[in-house]
């Protein structure tokens with residue numbers, strides 16, 4: 001097995017990236033798939049969500065988090081930075097309060113990588129290639145790797161997360177600001193996927209926090225015409241169960257699997273699998 005890497009990204013904050021990441025990971029693990037989650041967001045929300053509420057400021061992952069993985073390069077073993085989560089089959093590389101320092105650290109790693117001869121896997125040609133280099137060490141241990149990202153456009157950590165992806169999933173709230181942001185993220189990723197040097201093969205947009213209002217209907221129609229088949233049929237409804245599951249530090253599919261929002265996340269996962277299978281066929 002060689003894990004499919006799915007990066008969840010949109011620069012707009014509060015769009016449902018982390019809730020989507022934690023629920024997909026939970027559903028995958030529940031189905032018996034091995035999953036590695038990577039929390040690249042300095043806020044550490046995915047770390048919080050999958051660890052029963054461990055805040056990055058608690059220091060519990062000190063020396064064992066994403067920053068520590070990036071602290072070295074030549075002799076780094078990615079396995080040393082993987083922790084178990086509360087959920088069966090779901091592991092994680094957690095965030096810590098040091099995560100923002102990765103952006104600076106990459107400059108030193110890049111200089112170190114240039115010391116290697118051409119053809120050596122450690123001779124990385126871009127500062128954006130390090131996360132993939134680290135994940136490649138453990139890809140055969142997992143079916144899926146899910147990377148949660150921060151709400152930003154300009155970050156080396158985000159570039160690493162996108163460069164590592166086979167698939168970028170863009171969760172979009174149904175409002176005009178989020179739509180604008182989703183289209184921009186989609187367009188950047190689309191361009192990238194056409195570059196023969198890129199490993200990105202697919203991009204999809206999923207509507208989140210969907211309500212029954214007229215504005216939502218209009219947004220959906222615009223997305224359909226602009227994005228075509230890149231728009232997922234599955235949609236995630238606005239649901240109080242999500243807010244309460246976030247408070248309880250559990251994925252909503254764990255606490256409310258049979259409720260509409262739980263079933264919607266299950267539908268999203270099924271559709272994602274179909275889309276990933278299609279990419280494989282092509």
Ligand SMILES: Nc1ncnc2c1ncn2[C@@H]1O[C@H](COP(=O)(O)OP(=O)(O)OP(=O)(O)O)[C@@H](O)[C@H]1O
Pocket residue numbers: 012013014015016017018019020041043045149150151208209210236237238239240242243246261
């Ligand atoms: N389907 C939903 N229904 C109701 N509330 C939701 C839903 N999905 C997410 N939320 C709420 O919206 C908030 C933002 O969600 P989330 O943290 O997943 O977004 P994000 O894109 O990861 O944010 P950030 O950009 O800050 O990382 C959360 O507090 C969550 O409770």
Ligand SMILES: [Mg+2]
Pocket residue numbers: 017018019041045046148149
């Ligand atoms: Mg988040």
